[in-house]
Amino acid sequence: MPKIPKIHFSQPFYDINEGKIAQEIILSRWVCGGSFLKELEDKFSNYCKIEYAIGVSSWTTGAFLVLKALNIGPNDEVILPSSTFIATANVVSLVGATPVFVDVDLETGNINFEDIEKKITSKTKAIIPVDQLGNPCEINKINILAKKHNIEVIQDTACALGSFFNGEPVGSHSKISIFSMHARKIITTGEGGIVVTSCKHLAKNLKLLRHQGMSLTDNQRKSMPPTVYETYPIVGFNARLTDIQAGIGLVQFKKLKKILKRRQEIIKEYDNFFKNTSNILVMKHGKNSQPNGQSYQIIFTKSKNDRIEMQNYLYKNNIPSKRGVMACHLEAPYKNTNIKLLNSEIIATQGMQLPIHPDLTNEQQSLVLEIIKKSPFFKRNN
Ligand SMILES: Cc1ncc(COP(=O)(O)O)c(C=O)c1O
Incomplete structure (x- = not known):
């Protein structure tokens, strides 16, 4: 009987092409804030049928910045399923808000709709429903409930690129969804994340927040005279996705x-x-x-x-x-x-x-x- 190669639990679907693009970008010496990032962002917004996509260094940094941009912090509550990777809860704690855990349905592994409504209080500012293991949650019902209570929905689509709900791609249903490109995800850049949103104001803010609050992008600075100085209108963070990662992401997208x-x-x-x-x-x-x-x-x-x-x-x-x-x-x-x-x-x-x-x-x-x-x-x- 022929010997069967070692079985891996999960592994990136890579070949020489991810290596080639990484090499090309490295040799160009333009490895961060360049055109590959913009191209990958456009791919995500087209695929997810939503206006804006913002590349970030991980799902976690993306979600952290989204919560910051929405001004969610101390004394606020955020509802989420307990049955999720701990990152979903950690970002809530890291901004100083309180995670309020809800149970899931055993068969789908997704947030139990009835339990959400029971846990909404005057302090609830957001719900983070998760498409667990790529299985789409009942996002339409959740969005309607959230609207009724004036609560934000931040859909955790970390695992769900390429999943569909009601015939439309996951990422198209909510105002905000966040994908992960960690090694175990559908397409991977090693680490990495993409926030997709229909909100122009949020998209603009997230681009500032991921880049230390800087008013100009690296690309803009490159093409402007040296006396056009950047400003820093808000406190920001470093959550950038590199062009090397974005290039790899583009090759992955083709597959x-x-x-x-x-x-x-x-x-x-x-x-x-x-x-x-x-x-x-x-x-x-x-x-x-x-x-x-x-x-x-x-x-x-x-x-x-x-x-x-x-x-x-x-x-x-x-x-x-x-x-x-x-x-x-x-x-x-x-x-x-x-x-x-x-x-x-x-x-x-x-x-x-x-x-x-x-x-x-x-x-x-x-x-x-x-x-x-x-x-x-x-x-x-x-
Ligand atoms: C449901 C869920 N949310 C968030 C994350 C965090 O993603 P990242 O590692 O890109 O920060 C993961 C990663 O496994 C996840 O499965």
């Missing part, structure tokens, strides 16, 4: 269709395999949504032990796996004995993620499933 297609094939295979099991729940999506297959998560419904035993068993067989999405309210900075968010806790303690990335071959996926099938922690119906 988006291919990336999404391969991820769909892998998802279909996993879903088929797990459909007749008696102790495993697979992630579901709404009728009107098309997830991008950023991750594949299952939940062991009968016992916490099944997840741990399965992960140890896979590890011994050289198959990588990860826990399900964490629950922020169980971690030290957010531990609060008064809250119980049952589904978030089930996902964190009984959820498990399996390898998925465009370079995962059919043979590798079959091997993963073959090994799972032999495990005593996997139970088929009859």
Whole structure:
């Protein structure tokens, strides 16, 4: 039998072309604030069918600047699901506001709509709904609710580039959405993020904020006489995305269709395999949504032990796996004995993620499933 190469849990879909563009930009010596950044921003705004896109150094810095631009801080509350990567909560804390955690639906992994309304108070300034693992949340309902209460919506689309909701791309539905281009995301620049928005004023502010509040961009300064001096109208930060990253992002964007297609094939295979099991729940999506297959998560419904035993068993067989999405309210900075968010806790303690990335071959996926099938922690119906 031919030897199957080592299986990776996730890996960037890179080839020589990302290397070539990075080399070209490096050799041009114009590595930051140049034309590649603008081109990548235009790609995102066109793809997401929204007016403005602002490249930033990560989702986290982008979200931090958005909260700052919206003047959200001490004495304000921001509603978000506990079942998310901790960055979603950390940015709220970092601006001095209070994260208010809401539970999620077990099947979709997304914020529970009814629970949002219960947690709105006079202090609520924003909701950060997450399209968890690329699965679109019920954003239209959330936007309507937020409008009724005069609350901002900052959609955490970190994982959701290429997902669709109601036939339109994620990123097109809300006033503000933020994508991540971290290594585990659909397209990656190593680190990186893009804020997309329909608000001209916010876009302008974010461009200032990411660049130490400076009135002129690097490109503008380059083409102006040296006596046109920049000014600094507001306090800013350094959250720039480099042109080297933007160039890599452009090459990645060209592969988006291919990336999404391969991820769909892998998802279909996993879903088929797990459909007749008696102790495993697979992630579901709404009728009107098309997830991008950023991750594949299952939940062991009968016992916490099944997840741990399965992960140890896979590890011994050289198959990588990860826990399900964490629950922020169980971690030290957010531990609060008064809250119980049952589904978030089930996902964190009984959820498990399996390898998925465009370079995962059919043979590798079959091997993963073959090994799972032999495990005593996997139970088929009859
Ligand atoms: C849902 C979610 N939000 C935010 C982030 C943070 O993104 P970044 O690493 O680009 O700051 C991640 C990253 O994993 C994420 O999964």
